[in-house]
Amino acid sequence: xxxxxxxxxxxxxxxxxxxxxxxxxxxxxxxxxxxxxxxxxxxxxxxxxxxxxxxxxxxxxxxxxxxxxxxxxxxxxxxxxxxxxxxxxxxxxxxxxxxxxxxxxxxxxxxxxxxxxxxxxxxxxxxxxxxxxxxxxxxxxxxxxxxxxxxxxxxxxxxxxxxxxxxxxxxxxxxxxxxxxxxxxxxxxxxxxxxxxxxxxxxxxxxxxxxxxxxxxxxxxxxxxxxxxxxxxxxxxxxxxxxxxxxxxxxxxxxxxxxxxxxxxxxxxxxxxxxxxxxxxxxxxxxxx
Numbered sequence: 001x002x003x004x005x006x007x008x009x010x011x012x013x014x015x016x017x018x019x020x021x022x023x024x025x026x027x028x029x030x031x032x033x034x035x036x037x038x039x040x041x042x043x044x045x046x047x048x049x050x051x052x053x054x055x056x057x058x059x060x061x062x063x064x065x066x067x068x069x070x071x072x073x074x075x076x077x078x079x080x081x082x083x084x085x086x087x088x089x090x091x092x093x094x095x096x097x098x099x100x101x102x103x104x105x106x107x108x109x110x111x112x113x114x115x116x117x118x119x120x121x122x123x124x125x126x127x128x129x130x131x132x133x134x135x136x137x138x139x140x141x142x143x144x145x146x147x148x149x150x151x152x153x154x155x156x157x158x159x160x161x162x163x164x165x166x167x168x169x170x171x172x173x174x175x176x177x178x179x180x181x182x183x184x185x186x187x188x189x190x191x192x193x194x195x196x197x198x199x200x201x202x203x204x205x206x207x208x209x210x211x212x213x214x215x216x217x218x219x220x221x222x223x224x225x226x227x228x229x230x231x232x233x234x235x236x237x238x239x240x241x242x243x244x245x246x247x248x249x250x251x252x253x254x255x256x257x258x259x260x261x262x263x264x265x266x267x268x269x270x271x272x273x274x275x276x277x278x279x280x281x282x283x284x285x286x287x288x289x
Contacts, residue, residue: 003063004098006095006098009095011056012053012093013091014053014056018088020038025185030044030220033158039085044219049124050091051187055189069135070129071130075237078123090116096109104131108126146176148177149176153171162265162285168221170221171248172251174243176207211239217271218281221269225287232285233285233286236281249271252270264285265286267285268280268282268283
């Protein structure tokens with residue numbers, strides 16, 4: 001058997017309520033501004049909705065043998081409507097495509113989120129790099145920082161009047177405790193994000209920050225361009241390098257192009273550690289009317 005055998009397999013739909021308590025937990029875990037996200041969830045809550053269904057795929061008995069190597073390579077989100085607090089949605093997943101290259105599998109997994117009335121709320125497409133066996137061990141075994149150690153964390157604001165070429169930055173960092181909180185808030189319980197031995201077993205030098213947590217930081221910077229409940233229309237994201245707990249990162253969003261006719265704004269986003277790019281994305285922001 002290979003992963004080609006699960007192409008076309010579907011998971012769900014599964015019902016979930018975007019409760020005020022759950023959204024507040026997520027906002028806190030991602031270091032977002034609580035007072036902004038009372039009636040709606042932030043755009044990055046799309047990651048938590050993806051992980052309503054993704055574990056069913058990753059824990060499928062036919063898929064599990066191929067998770068010895070598991071890397072979230074890239075991700076896209078398209079928001080069709082605000083993520084309204086208190087509403088029930090259904091989340092469904094599908095294995096769209098599998099490409100094999102030298103024993104490694106690139107799996108395209110989609111997730112769709114619909115309202116109780118059947119309207120599409122969100123589309124998500126993830127690419128996972130997967131493989132049998134265990135990856136080679138990392139060259140070093142890095143000691144973990146104390147559980148609460150982290151760098152600076154800026155709270156985002158909102159409602160700037162964007163100008164082409166203008167840049168918005170946020171200092172961001174996560175402690176090991178923050179990573180546990182994010183796992184609980186997002187549903188992403190991959191142990192490489194909080195268990196040193198698991199991270200070492202996955203070929204890493206130690207625990208690493210969730211890619212979708214770093215993405216949440218970047219989307220916070222993009223969302224500063226609008227006060228709308230749905231400030232982002234689309235984001236295409238690539239995960240490039242890992243961040244360790246306690247390390248300082250910077251989220252940078254730059255206004256690249258504006259379309260007065262449709263109110264959209266092209267915004268490249270990057271998460272960096274010093275000069276190293278950790279996450280890059282091209283986003284489309286929805287500007288205030």
